[in-house]
Amino acid sequence: MDTNTLIFLALLLPVLAMFGNMVFARQDNLRDGFTFVCAILTFGAVLGVLGNLGNSTSEEIVLVEMLPGLQIALQVEPLGLMFALVASGLWIVTHIYGLGYMRGNKEKHHARFFACFSVAISAAIGIAFSANLLTLFLFYEVLTVSTYPLVAHKGTPEAIRGARTYLGVLIGTSIALFLTAIIWTYTLAGTLDFAPGGILQGKVEGLLVPVLLGLFAFGIGKAALMPFHRWLPAAMVAPTPVSALLHAVAVVKAGVFTMLKVGVYTFGIDFLADTGASDWLMWIAAYTILASSIVAYQQDNLKRRLAYSTVSQLSYVTLGLALATQMGVMGGALQIAMHAMGKITLFMCAGAIYVATHKSNISEMKGLGRSMPFTYIAFLIGALSIIGLPPLGGSWSKWLLMVGAADADHQIMIGVLMASSLLSLSYLLPVVAQGFFSTSPDNPYNGIKEAPAFCYIPPVFTAIGCVILFLYAGTLVEFLTPVLEEAQ
Amino acid sequence: MTETIVNFILFSMLVITAFAIVRQDRLFTVVMLASVFSLLTAMLFIALDAVDVAFTEAAVGAGISTVLMLGTIALTARGAKPASRPNTLPLLVVLVTGAGLVYGTLDMPNFGDPEAPSNVHLSPHYLTNSIEEIDVPNVVTSILASYRGFDTLGETAVVFAAGIGVLMILSGLRHRRRKDEEEEEDA
Amino acid sequence: MATASETPHIALTLRDHLPILQVLIPLCTAPLIVLLGDRRVAWGLAFLAALLSLVVSFLLMMQVMDGSFISYHLGGWAPPIGIEYRIDAANAFVLLLISLTATLVLPFALRSVADEIPARSHTLFYACFTLVLTGLLGVVATGDAFNVFVFLEISSLATYVLVSQGLYRDKRALSAAYDYLIMGTIGATFFVIGIGFLYMTTGTLNMADMAERLAGQGSNRTVQAAFAFIVVGMGLKVAIYPLHLWLPAAYNYAPSAVTVFLAATSTKAAVYVLLRFMFSVFQPEFVFDTNLLLWILAPFALLAMFAASLIAVFQTNFKRMLAYSSIAQIGYMLLGISLFSVTGLSATMVHLFNHGITKAALFMAVGALVLRSGTTFYDRIEGMGRVMPLTGAAVVLGGLSLIGVPGTAGFISKWVLVQAAFEADLWWIALLIVASSLLAVIYMWRVVEILYLHTPHPEAIHKEAPLSMVIPMWIAAGACVWFGIDTSLTMGAANTAATGLMGGTDGMALTPTVGGLLGNGQ
Amino acid sequence: MKEHHLILRVVTKSLVGTIILFAFYVQFHGDFSPGGGFQAGVIMAVAFILYGIVFGLHEVQRVLPAWVVHKLVALGVLVYAGTGIWNMFLGYEFLHYGSFTPDHMSHGQHSGILYVEAGVGITVTGVMVAIYYAFAGRTPRLGNDDW
């Protein structure tokens, strides 16, 4: 099949899954099986695109002209393909996990849940393959709206409050800042296409560059740059599969992916480096990294701790971009994949613990590791990857970022990265340590077993994934290099 | 000169009537004064050569609308409460509007000026060509029914709208075979 | 000279008659309905008329999409002697919106009206409805300034009556209709004063002729006063912010079907008239300083956008909230006008259409909710999205379009408007536009939460609305999405219209032959 | 309803005929002097309203039933529009009366004006009488002595 067909398939199969969920709303097994098949096929389609990449040049596919001179168009490029692979691949894992979680936890409205889930995946893939900012923005908003029902899923006052914050921040920043930035860019540059080397060079100068960058950086609320990070902890009221896939992978990664895209293809790294427009962004990113790590350290609720950890880790990507060096951007790009694999492991483990024990506070999990060894070992591996220790994927992205910081003559950022690693060590490892080594006086966990297999096998898989990513990081770097070379 | 004097007298009476209406609280008197106002207006229209308009104003203002207003008073109330609200805002609105109007008049052609744009552009066409084109002595009728016949169709539609509007609000449409059928509908 | 006596007459075909048929079809239908006096036939006739109007307006649109215009001489009298119908891209677009909405509203009205108005009034209801349609189409199609007033009054009178028919549900419909009548008549009278002043300085009533003569003689104080009175008079009908007082009550207490139609078309037709006079007749670049327009209109526009949106946020009644939202949205249109550029006017034109279909979808959902819950107070429509999934989803789609989320029609309008602000180097206005749409997020999302995240009220009928309501609602909601993605029709028409309007006199020039004959009037 | 004075009734009866006659005069003489369909319609309506005021709503509705009036309301508009549509069928613009007699335009204008004025007259008569019926059909709130 040619690339165009495959891209359409990757976009439409999740939509098909949504319709399947609506049609077979009452036949549980048929519905979930259908979605599963769709998920596999979607991943297959994205893999097919990857396979085709070598032997055919990527062309722009114009779907429709939305505004005069502005099309809804799709295009394949390495960065996007990587994001699509991550999103669609992890969908399969999460779907299996989601089945275990939703059934094990006796949640309601399965059909609605999985339908919205599928739409969100489709939107994420749309973001990945967008050929211009307009298309990207379209899918960006579809992603926001389609995940809202997932966050509000439980329907409790707390869930509604959380969902309101979620939607308010994401829609608010995107419409007030991101959209403004896009239209402004369009008026200045006359185009919104993602072009190697950026489209703003020579069109903008002076103070306007940092202002525009600021509108983008804060407008892309999904990148959770402080102070627009609140939606992420708020979204933790959602069922864990949602947190796992969407708030560790699809949604937040869509944010930082957009950030990178804008940086590389709208501004251009060299343009940013020459004007120094991104210097302030670097400091904001550094601040977010450290501040949210500290906040994470103070959280007792496991999911909230992971959420703040995510906020911190996302800013690595922003930092990589703000360094405006090749190594920095490469480090940021790798971080997308590495952190996705690591964080999804952690979230799935947290969910597994919740299904098994209905506990969500770390202080109540003493000694639990001995009852749930698989879960805890997977958690450990994920945590080490996040911290950035070899032989796990996370170490590579951190290493490249540090090199990038050195290239950019911002040695202080190396210090920030080191400090952040130490902080993450201090807030992630105690969870594991408590699980294995401390015992609660009255030992309430007698009789607690591992969560259903659907729940603990997926994290084990993704933990193994972290190791594999460490081994194949070189291939990934090679694959992503064209992004930077074209930028020259 | 006599024309000016007549006009001036008519004007004074119109203004007096209008001011009397402002101050009057008995609705019957208000309606009657309005009727007088219309009659005076009709006279003014005659003085201004608009005989068709005068005829209509007399029939409508002094006739139909007075009857309707009296009918309404009979169905509602005969007295108006004296205004209780502060009238500064209405006064302000009126003064601003009036100032705008006066401002607009400053560049107007003099009253009765035969060279005014309005009297040299379309009007001569109607006054000279209508004899040949339509051949009706009353030029107003020519324009009303033919040159601007579509306006008059619109006017008829307005009357129609008002008619069915009043029917809808007050009584409803009557059918030939009524009684039994309609009672059925209402039930 | 205007008669065809000198040259052999070529018989006109149906195609030549399209401009007048546009108005004539509903105009004849209304009395026909009354004459037949049968309420079963009434709806059918009204629907047929609306459908035919839609076909006609579509054909007209096709003819003028290239920027040309059609002139139809009523009574065979060439303008400015007689009345002229003049169709160009700008009004064909609005004609399309009006007839489209009418065609959608009538099927919707069938159940809604049966539910809200006693059977004995149905015949007259549909006659009045057709009259409103006639009036609005006439106002938009005509090229004669006084004819605008006549048709405006046809639609206004019929509208007052239709609004008052909400009395069977709430007696406040009566006082709402009365207030609307008084304000509307004041507006119309102001408009007439403006036309009178214009007639005084130009001696003509034909808009194209007026434009030419104004351009020929320059501005003076009478013209300026005429401008002010026409803007204020039409402003009352448009419900520009401080002149909007009639709107919330009228929309809120009118029968649902009437509200749908009014919200989608009535203020839009008035906006069109405003545009036509401002740009085609007056051509502000010579009547006023361009910037003056911005500084006069933009504050009112911004005031509407924020004040009305804020009031909407604090409402507890869905229908009333939407009414305030309409006032806010009119602010966007006004803002587009005040930016005074082709892009700005395109934004106004496209928002006119997009907001029309968006509000049509939303108010139809309101009607469906009224049918099932009896009212639209928030505490009574709680959870109705669950038992009325299609209606609920239409609210969500319409709401997204109102907010301006990409993929919906509202996004397109917002995009073009913000772009116009940037082109004019008014970045702060751009920021205010997006900031005000955040208020839309708040008031719309509140409703969405209420519809979905609660349990349905026990007194409501837990059943989806009938198909006759859901299908039109979804056509409107679908249109919100369709015109948010494929904008060739809307943006194409809006651009052509805006270019024509900004062309001022050129856009309104009489055809050379006629102009040559009448040019030497003095 | 209390019967009015005898003289009033006799005078009214004779007056009504005269008024109707006058209405027809105004209707058809509008080409030559002030007046036309609208004024004639109003005068015609006044005749019936006068009759109604003196003899009561019931009596006048026996002469001119409400449903007839309601048909008249619609009929006039249709006569007017119909004239124009007829012109369209003759291959000319809407309301181009010249089309009735293409070889002598002003003759056609005469007949055209006659038809449309008739239309106006019918509708105006209908509407004015209908409005009177509608108002008179309501129970008054004020008695005769309250004025």
Place this chain on the structure above:
Amino acid sequence: MTLEFFIGHINYWLFIVLMMTGFYIVVSAGNLVKKVVGLNIFQVAVFMLYISIGKVTGGTAPIFPTDRMGKIKADPEIVYSNPLPHVLILTAIVVGIATTSLALALIVRIREAYNTIEEDDILEIDARTARAENIIHGEAMGGRA
């Protein structure tokens, strides 16, 4: 300001005084019927302005003299006033009475529903209803704003 200008414009100003008197009645009167009367006066004054536009000094009513057969005897000596404003105002008068009759019909129904035709009373009744609704359905802001 010359005297000629003053004489030539004084009637416009007098019309404006009448118009504004009518307009003032509309906006200030509390009684619904009186408002309608005000509206009529306002409109009629506008009509006067229109008619005065068409007046030509020394002109006569625009009706041609005819011979006994009804044939027009054109006489170029006679100056006629401009007939166009007359036509417009004929239409406007009809529109005016249509509006008036509708307004009166509404007033009759309002009296039946509210038992008053005073705006203040109606506003108060409406406000009371709104307050009652707020108690049932929750507080709303910005009633008639």
